[in-house]
Amino acid sequence: xxxxxxxxxxxxxxxxxxxxxxxxxxxxxxxxxxxxxxxxxxxxxxxxxxxxxxxxxxxxxxxxxxxxxxxxxxxxxxxxxxxxxxxxxxxxxxxxxxxxxxxxxxxxxxxxxxxxxxxxxxxxxxxxxxxxxxxxxxxxxxxxxxxxxxxxxxxxxxxxxxxxxxxxxxxxxxxxxxxxxxxxxxxxxxxxxxxxxxxxxxxxxxxxxxxxxxxxxxxxxxxxxxxxxxxxxxxxxxxxxxxxxxxxxxxxxxxxxxxxxxxxxxxxxxxxxxxxxxxxxxxxxx
Numbered sequence: 001x002x003x004x005x006x007x008x009x010x011x012x013x014x015x016x017x018x019x020x021x022x023x024x025x026x027x028x029x030x031x032x033x034x035x036x037x038x039x040x041x042x043x044x045x046x047x048x049x050x051x052x053x054x055x056x057x058x059x060x061x062x063x064x065x066x067x068x069x070x071x072x073x074x075x076x077x078x079x080x081x082x083x084x085x086x087x088x089x090x091x092x093x094x095x096x097x098x099x100x101x102x103x104x105x106x107x108x109x110x111x112x113x114x115x116x117x118x119x120x121x122x123x124x125x126x127x128x129x130x131x132x133x134x135x136x137x138x139x140x141x142x143x144x145x146x147x148x149x150x151x152x153x154x155x156x157x158x159x160x161x162x163x164x165x166x167x168x169x170x171x172x173x174x175x176x177x178x179x180x181x182x183x184x185x186x187x188x189x190x191x192x193x194x195x196x197x198x199x200x201x202x203x204x205x206x207x208x209x210x211x212x213x214x215x216x217x218x219x220x221x222x223x224x225x226x227x228x229x230x231x232x233x234x235x236x237x238x239x240x241x242x243x244x245x246x247x248x249x250x251x252x253x254x255x256x257x258x259x260x261x262x263x264x265x266x267x268x269x270x271x272x273x274x275x276x277x278x279x280x281x282x283x284x285x286x
Contacts, residue, residue: 053102057084094118163187218282
């Protein structure tokens with residue numbers, strides 16, 4: 001684009017003691033201001049920081065899509081990478097392949113750090129997904145016969161959540177002091193002789209045809225077309241300790257983009273999106 005500046009001297013006319021400046025001359029003053037504004041806009045775009053965030057498919061990804069335009073207005077460009085399991089997102093974060101992830105709760109993160117030595121930290125809470133137990137064969141958990149098969153996630157945190165849920169409902173008893181990560185080995189009383197089958201969390205919906213009941217995380221339940229509010233025959237207390245979070249590498253936790261990301265997530269617009277979109281299946285926790 002070519003800009004032609006007009007000679008001020010050639011464009012003014014004097015009428016007595018009054019100097020009249022032509023419209024062309026006025027434009028010569030405005031053009032530098034216009035150019036300055038354009039350059040400032042280009043600079044802002046060029047200065048926008050880009051980060052990659054790992055998410056699991058379903059609600060986590062959908063919520064971050066709602067966060068993206070808010071963060072963009074604050075100079076942060078978010079790119080989402082979907083992972084189909086709960087193991088790879090932390091490995092990718094620790095390796096620097098992504099800058100943040102949003103898919104896990106604190107007990108799960110603590111377990112991963114203890115087992116794998118990851119230098120990863122939580123920087124903000126997101127939402128809660130009360131885990132549910134579903135069945136295609138029974139309308140109530142009490143209808144499951146003696147010796148019935150119940151699938152639970154095979155990772156310590158989510159499998160433990162289900163065992164704690166069954167304990168709280170009086171189905172089983174657990175050893176004292178098991179904390180948030182009990183395993184089937186910690187079951188001390190199982191009056192109905194239920195058989196617990198451990199499966200990968202992402203495969204839990206597929207197990208429904210082969211078991212009497214399956215514990216399924218909300219994100220995988222919604223992917224499978226299940227209603228996490230109406231369909232479970234048992235459901236976890238939504239006020240439990242399993243609130244999800246945004247995690248980053250410890251070395252990055254104080255970087256400016258982290259605060260922009262968390263603040264963009266913790267907005268009324270995102271809260272309204274969660275409540276409207278998921279109708280109680282996913283609950284804001286900030």
